[in-house]
Amino acid sequence: MSARYGDLRGLQASVDEARHLVEVDRQEAVALLASVRVGRVVFTRNALPAIRPVNHAVIDGRVVIRTRLSASLSRAAGEVVAYEADDLDTIRRLGWSVVVTGTARTIDDPDRIAHYTPLVQPWADLPLDVLIGIDLELVTGCRFVTGP
Numbered sequence: 193m194s195a196r197y198g199d200l201r202g203l204q205a206s207v208d209e210a211r212h213l214v215e216v217d218r219q220e221a222v223a224l225l226a227s228v229r230v231g232r233v234v235f236t237r238n239a240l241p242a243i244r245p246v247n248h249a250v251i252d253g254r255v256v257i258r259t260r261l262s263a264s265l266s267r268a269a270g271e272v273v274a275y276e277a278d279d280l281d282t283i284r285r286l287g288w289s290v291v292v293t294g295t296a297r298t299i300d301d302p303d304r305i306a307h308y309t310p311l312v313q314p315w316a317d318l319p320l321d322v323l324i325g326i327d328l329e330l331v332t333g334c335r336f337v338t339g340p
Contacts, residue, residue: 209338211285221333224279225290226250231277233257233326235268235296248277249311254327255292256299258312258320266322269298275326280336288335294327 216224225231229247236242244265246257255275259265273296280287299305305323314320 211336211338214335214337216288216290216333216335218331221290221331222250222328224288224333225255225277225292225331228277228279231255231275233265233268234274234276235265236271237264247312247315248275249308251308251311252304252325254294254325256308256312257324257326258309258314259322259324260318260320261322263322266298266324268296269324271296273326286336286338288333290331290333292326292328292331294329297325297327299323299325 226249229249230245231248232243232245234241234243242264246259246265248255248257250256257265272293275292275294276289278287278289280289299308308323312323
């Protein structure tokens with residue numbers, strides 16, 4: 193038995209079921225994104241795409257992440273970036289994925305910094321002194337589902 197996926201008896205039957213991709217609307221995609229805390233930000237570094245796993249929160253209509261002033265990600269402020277998060281069951285091949293494309297902006301308002309900082313806790317013991325908000329300009333999402 194798997195703690196994450198429950199009882200695996202009958203797994204073969206569920207694996208054999210037909211699967212398909214269902215697009216979700218913006219509202220559901222944002223709700224799915226808000227239901228997890230980790231994703232990947234895609235930005236440009238030295239004219240090449242770079243991807244970093246980061247933790248996030250969806251606050252005030254944007255994806256908020258923390259980084260270091262010295263990190264290449266902090267230099268993406270003012271640029272268009274992509275953010276992707278998902279929750280995928282690789283055994284049953286079910287789950288969802290959401291991609292946000294929008295402008296990354298440094299959050300410098302002291303009240304917002306005070307409010308957002310405790311909501312986006314870092315995983316590593318590093319001084320993450322910059323908050324970046326990614327505007328939800330383009331939001332797409334899909335679910336991998338079984339059934340007719």
